Amino acid sequence: MSEKVLVQVKDVYKHFGATKAVDGVSIEVNKGEICGLVGENGSGKSTLLSLLSGIQRRDKGEIILEGKPYNPKNLTDANRHGVSMIVQEANTIKGLTVAENMFLGIEDEFTKHGIRNIKMMNALARKRLDAIGLKDINEKDDVIYYSMEQRKLIELVKAATIKPKLLMIDETSTALSQTGRDELYKLIRNTKERGDSVLLISHDLQEVLNLCNRIIVMRDGKIVSEVKSAEIDETGLKNLMVGRTVSGGYYREDYDTKISDEVVMKVRNLKAGKRIKDVSFDLHKGEILGFGGLSESGMHELGKAIFGIEYDVTGSVTLENGDEIKTIDDSVKHDIGYISKNRDSESLFNQMDINDNIAATCLEKIGSKGFVTAKKRRAFAEEQSKVLNIKMKDVEQLAGTLSGGNKQKVVLTKWIARGTEIFIMDSPTRGIDVGVKAIIYGMLDDLRKQGKSLIIISEELLELIGMCDRIIILKDGEISGEFARSRELGEETLVQCMV
Amino acid sequence: MKKISKEKVFEAVKPYLALIILILVFAIGTKGQSLTTKNIKIVMEQSMALMLASTGVFFVMTTGMMDLSISGVVCVCCFILAKIGEINPVLGVVMMLVTGLLLGLFNGVITSVLKVPSFLATLCTAYICTGLMTHFIASSAAMVPLSLYSFNTFGFKLPLILILLILAAGLFYLRPFGHYVRMIGSNETAAHFSAIKVTKIKVLCFVINGGLAAVAAFLIGIRAGTAALSTGSDLMFNVMVALTLGGFPFGGGAKAKISAPIIGSFTTYVLSNGMLLMGVSSTAMSLIKGGLFLGIVFLTSPTFHRLTDRISTRKMSLSEP
Numbered sequence A: 001m002s003e004k005v006l007v008q009v010k011d012v013y014k015h016f017g018a019t020k021a022v023d024g025v026s027i028e029v030n031k032g033e034i035c036g037l038v039g040e041n042g043s044g045k046s047t048l049l050s051l052l053s054g055i056q057r058r059d060k061g062e063i064i065l066e067g068k069p070y071n072p073k074n075l076t077d078a079n080r081h082g083v084s085m086i087v088q089e090a091n092t093i094k095g096l097t098v099a100e101n102m103f104l105g106i107e108d109e110f111t112k113h114g115i116r117n118i119k120m121m122n123a124l125a126r127k128r129l130d131a132i133g134l135k136d137i138n139e140k141d142d143v144i145y146y147s148m149e150q151r152k153l154i155e156l157v158k159a160a161t162i163k164p165k166l167l168m169i170d171e172t173s174t175a176l177s178q179t180g181r182d183e184l185y186k187l188i189r190n191t192k193e194r195g196d197s198v199l200l201i202s203h204d205l206q207e208v209l210n211l212c213n214r215i216i217v218m219r220d221g222k223i224v225s226e227v228k229s230a231e232i233d234e235t236g237l238k239n240l241m242v243g244r245t246v247s248g249g250y251y252r253e254d255y256d257t258k259i260s261d262e263v264v265m266k267v268r269n270l271k272a273g274k275r276i277k278d279v280s281f282d283l284h285k286g287e288i289l290g291f292g293g294l295s296e297s298g299m300h301e302l303g304k305a306i307f308g309i310e311y312d313v314t315g316s317v318t319l320e321n322g323d324e325i326k327t328i329d330d331s332v333k334h335d336i337g338y339i340s341k342n343r344d345s346e347s348l349f350n351q352m353d354i355n356d357n358i359a360a361t362c363l364e365k366i367g368s369k370g371f372v373t374a375k376k377r378r379a380f381a382e383e384q385s386k387v388l389n390i391k392m393k394d395v396e397q398l399a400g401t402l403s404g405g406n407k408q409k410v411v412l413t414k415w416i417a418r419g420t421e422i423f424i425m426d427s428p429t430r431g432i433d434v435g436v437k438a439i440i441y442g443m444l445d446d447l448r449k450q451g452k453s454l455i456i457i458s459e460e461l462l463e464l465i466g467m468c469d470r471i472i473i474l475k476d477g478e479i480s481g482e483f484a485r486s487r488e489l490g491e492e493t494l495v496q497c498m499v
Numbered sequence B: 001m002k003k004i005s006k007e008k009v010f011e012a013v014k015p016y017l018a019l020i021i022l023i024l025v026f027a028i029g030t031k032g033q034s035l036t037t038k039n040i041k042i043v044m045e046q047s048m049a050l051m052l053a054s055t056g057v058f059f060v061m062t063t064g065m066m067d068l069s070i071s072g073v074v075c076v077c078c079f080i081l082a083k084i085g086e087i088n089p090v091l092g093v094v095m096m097l098v099t100g101l102l103l104g105l106f107n108g109v110i111t112s113v114l115k116v117p118s119f120l121a122t123l124c125t126a127y128i129c130t131g132l133m134t135h136f137i138a139s140s141a142a143m144v145p146l147s148l149y150s151f152n153t154f155g156f157k158l159p160l161i162l163i164l165l166i167l168a169a170g171l172f173y174l175r176p177f178g179h180y181v182r183m184i185g186s187n188e189t190a191a192h193f194s195a196i197k198v199t200k201i202k203v204l205c206f207v208i209n210g211g212l213a214a215v216a217a218f219l220i221g222i223r224a225g226t227a228a229l230s231t232g233s234d235l236m237f238n239v240m241v242a243l244t245l246g247g248f249p250f251g252g253g254a255k256a257k258i259s260a261p262i263i264g265s266f267t268t269y270v271l272s273n274g275m276l277l278m279g280v281s282s283t284a285m286s287l288i289k290g291g292l293f294l295g296i297v298f299l300t301s302p303t304f305h306r307l308t309d310r311i312s313t314r315k316m317s318l319s320e321p
Helices: A045-053 A075-080 A098-102 A118-132 A148-161 A178-194 A205-211 A234-242 A299-307 A328-333 A343-347 A354-358 A374-388 A404-417 A434-449 A461-467 A491-498 B002-029 B037-062 B070-087 B089-113 B118-137 B146-151 B154-174 B176-186 B188-193 B198-224 B235-245 B259-277 B282-299 B302-319
Strands: A005-016 A019-030 A034-038 A060-065 A083-086 A166-170 A197-201 A214-219 A222-228 A263-272 A276-284 A288-293 A313-319 A336-339 A422-426 A453-457 A470-475 A478-484
Touching: A005 A045, A019 A045, A019 A197, A019 A222, A034 A045, A034 A178, A034 A205, A045 A075, A045 A083, A045 A166, A045 A197, A075 A083, A083 A148, A098 A118, A098 A148, A118 A148, A148 A178, A166 A178, A178 A197, A178 A205, A205 A234, A214 A234, A222 A234, A263 A299, A276 A288, A276 A299, A276 A313, A276 A453, A276 A478, A288 A299, A288 A461, A288 A491, A299 A336, A299 A422, A299 A453, A328 A336, A336 A404, A343 A404, A343 B188, A354 A374, A354 A404, A354 B176, A374 A404, A374 A434, A404 A434, A434 A453, A434 A461, A453 A461, A461 A491, A470 A491, A478 A491, B002 B259, B037 B070, B037 B154, B037 B176, B037 B198, B037 B235, B037 B259, B070 B089, B070 B118, B070 B198, B070 B235, B089 B118, B089 B146, B089 B198, B146 B198, B154 B176, B154 B198, B176 B188, B176 B198, B188 B198, B235 B259, B235 B282, B259 B282
Parallel strands: A034 A197, A034 A214, A083 A166, A166 A197, A288 A453, A288 A470, A336 A422, A422 A453
Antiparallel strands: A005 A019, A005 A060, A214 A222, A263 A276, A263 A313, A470 A478
């Protein structure tokens, strides 16, 4: 192995059942290099990082760090080898102080004869915080008093503390404001100046082009290409990520479609559980209304609350004809459908045929005089599955054996078959590969053109921007912003509302 | 792909596997005695009550719930048949059916509406039934009205069983109700989100179970002539054995077939009958039944599948370049 290579990933595989998350990947990261890793959701980049950080174990292949085999048992073990990672989700532990979080896993360094020297720990934490200019953060406070952004910064300090040889960053920038991002970039540059390496995952292609020397592109678990950032631009990267020329045919192409004035659903003062505090909005006919926000903003619970799944709901959901929707039964009777974020646990009958899944809400309609024969179900399912071109052997195949994308097609078909008019979809393309995503986007656009109304709840900002007529951002259970469809609408604008 | 059709073939054949194997084993072991018309008729008659009880439990278990109260319910129903039958046999039959349905409703409400775990709740029902019977029957048994003995003929019982089983099968395969039952067993949450009335269907399954248990009690009562504390006591275990031998998927209700309780019940009595003809002692019979039960449950369990999967994937990974 050459002197300048820090870590070598050789032919690594990681499968989760039928999903090939990492499918024969070989890369190298050099010392003193900032290397970008980009790809669509489901391309395998996060899994690859989790293999490097010890969160997951690889199925096959080797990883060599500084000439020696590297098999981290967990994150702390990885830290000991000089590999650290910052992730997108909150990774600080409530109930522990700032200092305790900062030195999580390496408390031994402050422990003598079984007693932890808290004074020393705090002093060191203070020093580190000051070095970055975070004077507002008191190392003795419980992290719970600080905002998401501040907690992320504490994590940054933590990652920098161990002066890692390889600093891995998994989409952290999305949750940060500009000041936060500046701190992050400082950290990245300092790491490089020391002669250490950075592996950066980000959806912000411009950011990646600015910071990185080299960019690796992944798709469907494989490495598609490695390019020098000086030799490519954003569009070029996008094309590599998607696998074909993205000339706008991915999301919707129309921009000046006027939304109908007809209001099909009115939501007023919706309050549900602890997450949703007060949400009101109108849904128009033929409109695609998007909801975005951080994971804890309440947007996922919103979908469930409207459909009738949540229990202690106050406020009202009223339809055009004045009927109020309170239970799942009300929803389905009024042609409202719900497509859950968790397909396998909430939308699919994995041990049953595709037949049975598609017909799940329509059994009474298929039969004559109350009798539904297997033959009728089969015919019904076959007809319906043509709509979305579900890739399967035949309708008698078990739903559980389908790929994620095809499973989602089955769920969508189930509701379309019933004649659903209002679709509430939570993360409709989560964990689905690019090709199928495009098909589903096409389907959603078709539904819109047919006059159906869609609510799309998604953590993928690009998806919301690309597909929706309007985007509502939720923050802490309330609406914090609303944006109309526009060519100029960018992720940063949305993010500012989210954090 | 070959893999799928092999599974499909296996699924179709499963309920009959144990039956065929046992028939062969005993045909040889009893030197053909087990295959006489007379013997076959005896086995069929014996298995009728079990078939009904197993089918009832089948509905409940397909939704993912358990019903361990069968023995108790049968005992109570038989007792009602006897006691009320003293006054009027027809009334006795009617009250017996009502009792079965009410006990089923009781189980249904406690498990599905009040959401008490079915394992515990039905066990308690069994205990309550036993308690009631201990009080009422005291030391002596109650006599089933003589006039009902005339129903204890093959000519009456066979059509009765056939009609009930055909109705059950029709309900399970042809009506939406049956599909909903399997969907609830496959993924209750998804069923709930598809606006399927999960609670109502679960309760109905328990009620059906209660009703079928009552008819089973009828068959047992007119054959035995008395309703004692021991009436139906071995039914619970036999139902489990029957479902196991019939290939009921304990892991998940989606693949449940109604042939499981029916064929399985017949197989259970083929087993008992065969062992009896071969002169096996009753202790040995229990051991063999129990052992067989355990063995088959393990072989059809997910753990075993995982073991065989691991072996075959290891083979696969070894052969990869």
